[in-house]
Amino acid sequence: MSLTERIPHRHRGTAAVLAVLLGATALQSTAALATTLFERLGPTGVSGLRMLTAAVFLLAVARPAFWRFTRRDWASVVSYGIVASLMNVFFYLAVDRIPLGVTVTIEYLGAFAVALIGVRRVRDGLFAVGALAGVVMIAGPTVGSTDLLGYLFAACAAASLAGYTLLAGKIGTGTPASSGIKxxxxxxxxxxxxxxxxxxxxxxxxxxxxxxxxxxxxxxxxALAFSCDALAVTLTSPAAAGVFFSLDPVVSSLVGILLLGQLLPPLAYVGIGLIVLSGAAVTWRANRSAAQLAAHTASLRAVDAVEARRG
Incomplete structure (x- = not known):
């Protein structure tokens, strides 16, 4: 039984947001460390080394039987690998030119776009807009750079994050040979x-x-951050995970305070609170929807079983 199957449906929203928080903390704290290598190795060099060490670790742990992958499996893993590498490079190129918090905020807009795709009710749309408003409150007072190329790189990272969010779920739901960490x-x-x-x-x-x-x-x-993100998408949906990723700017702000001594304007902290509230609301709705779906599916199976016996 996989990790996803072991988590009860009613707790999957909570598990997903915890996974995103863990992944965001790992990503943002190490991004601060990575900047110390940019001057000698360059952003693209650090990005490549990051992918290399992560790949070696994951392959040693997962030991995938890639010769058993189907054509559909290969399409998923290749697409995900391309998007992940692009997001990795553009993120570091942006961080090299503009502040980390601003980069993370702009990048989140890609996940926000995916969240809007999943909007089915006005209330859901309000949660997504609330998260976006919080992001703007965090970024607005901190934007002081005029490096347009840095903003362009951040926008490319946002586009890559949108694809990353959509493809992450396919990595977790492929054939047994390619599912999950494999x-x-x-x-x-x-x-x-x-x-x-x-x-x-x-x-x-x-x-x-x-x-x-x-x-x-x-x-x-x-390796850890991407595993957490893939788990979150598998537990909920790309749309729900897209809203959960709004926690990234929050985490980057806290990392800036704790590791870099960077204090934010009061409005930014209001934005943090708004993002947290939006994320909590989406988590509750994800838990409720999953529980209702599980109950509905169980009732249908019970009816089918009764009818089969009568037949």
Whole structure:
């Protein structure tokens, strides 16, 4: 039985938001560490090394039987690997030019767009808009950079995050050979191969102590973070996970305070509260919907069983 199947339907929304929080903390804290390597190795070089170390770790843990992948499995893992590598590169290119909090905020707009796709009722749309308003409150007072190229890279990261959010669920629901961490490990390996020219260019400039930092960035900031994100999408839906990803700007703000000593304007903290409330509302609705769906499915099966006996 997979991890997803072990989690009761009524708790899947809560489990998903906890997974997103863990992944966001891992991602944002290691992103702050990664910036210390940009001057010598470059953003693309650090990105490639990050993908490489994450791929080695995930392949060693998952040991996927990739020769058993179906054509559909390969389509999913290759697409996910391409999107993940693009998001990785654009994110670091943006962080190298504009503040981390602003980059994360702009990137979240990709997940927000996915959240809007799943809107079925006005109330759901209000939750998504509330999360977006919170993001604007966080970003607005902090935007002081005029580096347009940095904003362009952040926008490309946002577009990649939209694709990443949509494809993450397919990684968790493929055939047994490619489901879960097995498919994820192959996807990250594909991304590492795509970024191998940048990785090869960065390695000659590394010192021995860099490898420990790169390993931390890859294993914690990518392997763990991406695994948590994929789990969240599998437990709920791309739309629900898209709203949960609004917690990323919150986490990046807290990381800035704790690790970098960066205090935010009062309006930004109001935005944090609004995002948390929106995320909590979506979590509750996800839990309720999953429980109702499970109950409805169970009742239909019971009716079918009774009719089968009578027949």
């Amino acid at each position: 498919g994820l490990s192959v996807s990250i390996a594909i991304g590492a191969i795509l970024l191998s020219p940048a990785t090869a260019g960065a390695i000659p400039h590394m010192v021995p102590s860099d490898w420990a930092l790169v390993a931390c960035i890859g294993v914690v900031g990518l």
